[in-house]
Amino acid sequence: HVQLVESGGGSVQAGGSLRLSCAASGYTYNRNCMAWFRQAPGKEREGVARIATGSGNTYYADSVKGRFTIERDNTKNTAYLQMNNLKPEDPAMYYCAADCVAGPEWWLLQSSYNYWGQGTQVTVS
Numbered sequence: 001h002v003q004l005v006e007s008g009g010g011s012v013q014a015g016g017s018l019r020l021s022c023a024a025s026g027y028t029y030n031r032n033c034m035a036w037f038r039q040a041p042g043k044e045r046e047g048v049a050r051i052a053t054g055s056g057n058t059y060y061a062d063s064v065k066g067r068f069t070i071e072r073d074n075t076k077n078t079a080y081l082q083m084n085n086l087k088p089e090d091p092a093m094y095y096c097a098a099d100c101v102a103g104p105e106w107w108l109l110q111s112s113y114n115y116w117g118q119g120t121q122v123t124v125s
Contacts, residue, residue: 002026002115004096009120012086020081020120022096027115033100034079035107036070038092038122045095047108049081059107063089086124093119 008020022034035050049070050059058070069082079096097113106112 004117006096006117006120009122011123017084022079024077035097036081037095040092050107091124095119
């Protein structure tokens with residue numbers, strides 16, 4: 001039974017930081033990738049960052065480059081999203097995705113992932 005459990009969301013002031021976590025279980029973690037997406041009210045879900053859990057290669061949306069960092073700890077089957085200098089346009093429900101079924105060139109497509117977490121809310125005031 002595959003599970004992705006996100007945590008770390010909350011409310012911060014603009015310019016502040018949050019660190020999201022996504023703990024994965026129930027599938028072969030190390031041979032794949034994980035990603036973070038976000039969805040604000042009234043908007044489509046969009047890709048934020050992706051990491052290959054083996055090589056550590058990363059990809060970022062232009063809107064978060066230089067502010068967000070995706071990392072993984074393979075010993076804990078966990079991916080992280082360090083979010084610094086949060087801006088008013090960053091609030092959303094943040095979702096973890098895993099078990100990539102397409103190459104990194106398709107990382108922004110939701111259909112590239114088999115499994116999704118329930119989301120963690122990020123608010124910026």
